[in-house]
Amino acid sequence: MRCKKAQGLLSPYLDGELPVMGRKMFESHLNDCANCRAEFDEMQALHNLFAGVERFSAPYGFAARTVANIETAKAWTVLWTSPLIRVAGVVMVLIIIGIGILSGNLLERTFSPQGAGKLAISFSLDVFNAAPPDSLGGVYLAMTEGKSEKL
Amino acid sequence: MSQDPEELSLIDRFKNGETSAFEELVLKHQDRIYTVCRHMLGNIHDAEDVAQDTFIKAYHNLKNFKPSASLYTWLYRIAVNTCLDYRKKPFFESLFKRSEEGDVYTLEHASDGPSPEKLYEIKQLSFALQKSMARLSIKLRTVIVLKEIEGLSYEEIADVLETSMGTVKSRISRAREELRESMKYFTEQK
Numbered sequence: 001m002r003c004k005k006a007q008g009l010l011s012p013y014l015d016g017e018l019p020v021m022g023r024k025m026f027e028s029h030l031n032d033c034a035n036c037r038a039e040f041d042e043m044q045a046l047h048n049l050f051a052g053v054e055r056f057s058a059p060y061g062f063a064a065r066t067v068a069n070i071e072t073a074k075a076w077t078v079l080w081t082s083p084l085i086r087v088a089g090v091v092m093v094l095i096i097i098g099i100g101i102l103s104g105n106l107l108e109r110t111f112s113p114q115g116a117g118k119l120a121i122s123f124s125l126d127v128f129n130a131a132p133p134d135s136l137g138g139v140y141l142a143m144t145e146g147k148s149e150k151l
Numbered sequence: 152m153s154q155d156p157e158e159l160s161l162i163d164r165f166k167n168g169e170t171s172a173f174e175e176l177v178l179k180h181q182d183r184i185y186t187v188c189r190h191m192l193g194n195i196h197d198a199e200d201v202a203q204d205t206f207i208k209a210y211h212n213l214k215n216f217k218p219s220a221s222l223y224t225w226l227y228r229i230a231v232n233t234c235l236d237y238r239k240k241p242f243f244e245s246l247f248k249r250s251e252e253g254d255v256y257t258l259e260h261a262s263d264g265p266s267p268e269k270l271y272e273i274k275q276l277s278f279a280l281q282k283s284m285a286r287l288s289i290k291l292r293t294v295i296v297l298k299e300i301e302g303l304s305y306e307e308i309a310d311v312l313e314t315s316m317g318t319v320k321s322r323i324s325r326a327r328e329e330l331r332e333s334m335k336y337f338t339e340q341k
Binding site for chain 2: 008010011012015017042043046047049050053055056057058059062063064065066067069070073
């Protein structure tokens with residue numbers, strides 16, 4: 001057996017995955033080849049290292065929590081597929097639409113031709129007089145208007 | 152693959168509507184599935200979330216499970232695929248790269264207390280193994296976890312990953328080769 005082929009068999013040999021015939025040929029090569037032997041020993045050492053790695057346990061209560069989550073999800077699914085809940089949902093939507101229509105009617109009355117006039121007045125900037133007649137600005141304007149006419 | 156009769160009974164009971172049988176199945180396999188998730192994801196919380204997702208998926212699909220197949224390779228398959236999907240999430244990569252993986256590969260030592268030199272050597276080896284495993288691609292890491300930590304055969308790993316035995320053999324060889332090189336590098340760094 002050549003080294004190139006033997007190196008491809010290092011892992012399967014280590015893992016006991018070689019058939020009997022292949023195993024014997026590989027072992028024979030290992031006995032004769034110091035390089036392949038050294039590589040195998042390194043791989044064996046790495047494999048032994050993993051054997052010493054700490055194994056984990058699932059956190060305390062993991063199974064109970066998992067089953068509880070499954071049951072909760074099932075309960076929600078049952079709730080949302082319940083005919084009563086669906087009817088209640090449709091009624092809610094209709095109520096919201098109704099409120100919207102009523103609000104729209106109120107707004108329309110506000111924005112009607114009669115209402116629009118009042119609205120225009122309420123939003124007109126003419127309401128804001130920067131210099132009312134009884135203010136200092138208003139008195140000043142009255143005085144200067146008289147003078148400019150004379151000029 | 153032979154099936155455990157007790158397990159077959161639990162599956163039958165579940166299929167007949169006895170959902171409490173499912174909790175017994177979880178108890179039977181939770182350590183294995185949690186361990187795989189922990190080794191693939193590193194973080195304790197992510198591992199628990201994904202392990203839980205694995206069993207939730209199993210719950211919804213157990214009614215279609217064929218008794219001739221192996222339950223634990225079926226569960227491993229769900230766990231591995233769920234871990235891979237979890238790792239694809241955009242936020243995972245930034246978290247994974249930023250945070251230290253934590254002591255996932257801690258080597259056990261004798262309870263009667265090794266010498267300080269031995270303890271130091273164990274600590275160094277744990278560190279080197281931790282770093283070496285982190286450098287492996289997810290595909291190679293998966294096969295090494297299934298082989299070295301979980302002790303599955305090549306055939307079982309091929310079943311879990313839904314691939315050929317030739318691919319499994321090749322990945323394990325490559326993974327070990329890369330680990331050997333990495334371990335040399337990290338153990339020589341002192």
